[in-house]
Amino acid sequence: MTTPKEMAINPLLLGRWQSFALGALWLGFVIYAVLLSPPSQPDTLNVILHLSTGQWAQLNPMVVVLFNLMGVWPVVYASLAIADGRDQRVLAWPFVVGSFGVGAFALMPYLVLRKPTCDLPYRATETVLLKGLEHRLVGVGVAIATLLLIIYGFAQGDWYETWQDFLHQFATSQFIHVMSLDFCLLTLLTPSLLWDDIARRNLSPGWRAVSLVPLLGAAVYLALRPAAVAPQ
Numbered sequence: 001m002t003t004p005k006e007m008a009i010n011p012l013l014l015g016r017w018q019s020f021a022l023g024a025l026w027l028g029f030v031i032y033a034v035l036l037s038p039p040s041q042p043d044t045l046n047v048i049l050h051l052s053t054g055q056w057a058q059l060n061p062m063v064v065v066l067f068n069l070m071g072v073w074p075v076v077y078a079s080l081a082i083a084d085g086r087d088q089r090v091l092a093w094p095f096v097v098g099s100f101g102v103g104a105f106a107l108m109p110y111l112v113l114r115k116p117t118c119d120l121p122y123r124a125t126e127t128v129l130l131k132g133l134e135h136r137l138v139g140v141g142v143a144i145a146t147l148l149l150i151i152y153g154f155a156q157g158d159w160y161e162t163w164q165d166f167l168h169q170f171a172t173s174q175f176i177h178v179m180s181l182d183f184c185l186l187t188l189l190t191p192s193l194l195w196d197d198i199a200r201r202n203l204s205p206g207w208r209a210v211s212l213v214p215l216l217g218a219a220v221y222l223a224l225r226p227a228a229v230a231p232q
Contacts, residue, residue: 018192019112026108029185033105033178040174047175061156062166065149066179069215072145073186074099076218077107079133080193086123088114103182104189111192118199139222146215187214194218201226 041047050059051067078096085092090113098106125131132138156162169176190211198207203225210217 018116022108022189022192023112025185026104026112029108029181030105033174033181037174037177038172041172044173044175060165060169061153061162063169063176065153066176066183068149069146070103070179070183070186071100072142072149073103073183073215074107075138075142076190076215076222077186077193079138079222080197081107081110082133083122083125083130084114084117084193084196085110087117087120090114103179104185105182107186108189111189116196118196120200122197122200136223139219139224143216143219143223146219183214190218194221197225 047059047063050056051064056064074096077099081092081096090110092110092114095107095110125134153162166176170180171177191208194211195208198205198221207221207225210221213220
């Protein structure tokens with residue numbers, strides 16, 4: 001007979017609760033973004049065009065940094081999710097590809113559908129794509145890109161005025177508002193994949209602390225984690 005204690009630590013049971021919580025969070029985020037976030041501004045498409053083409057001179061530096069960091073986050077998730085997807089019933093790559101365009105909106109359904117893999121041995125990489133995503137240079141590249149963007153943000157103009165303008169845009173622009181929350185969600189959700197990766201490589205639980213540092217922590221982990229070794 002299963003005891004309450006055994007049920008409490010049952011990975012399958014925990015996985016179901018995690019999926020339920022993530023599903024509710026995703027649905028709530030979608031509803032909030034569509035119905036409750038600030039209205040879309042007439043110049044939103046023009047702002048996106050300028051952000052995408054490097055025409056940043058007239059834009060708030062924090063918006064520039066945030067937009068570009070949203071392009072870096074999917075690289076981190078790709079380095080974790082593509083390998084994780086080998087042991088799932090649902091393929092990870094369509095969700096990862098979608099995350100490059102719409103961030104957590106596309107990625108969260110995969111996190112809802114996947115099962116925890118912390119108790120499974122890590123399998124060595126077999127394909128060129130997986131070997132590339134496993135390479136330490138991915139983490140190094142993410143860390144460098146993140147640091148350069150942060151330096152750019154701090155080096156542009158008066159920081160107080162920049163921050164005040166960003167807060168105004170956050171409160172009045174649907175694009176800036178939702179993108180900011182999207183970044184926060186991607187940061188919050190990192191442990192769902194990163195902690196399983198840590199467990200499967202038999203690394204110290206202390207590595208979990210890196211997920212508390214937005215983006216840079218995950219980048220450091222990707223740069224320093226040991227390569228996967230095929231089971232004997």
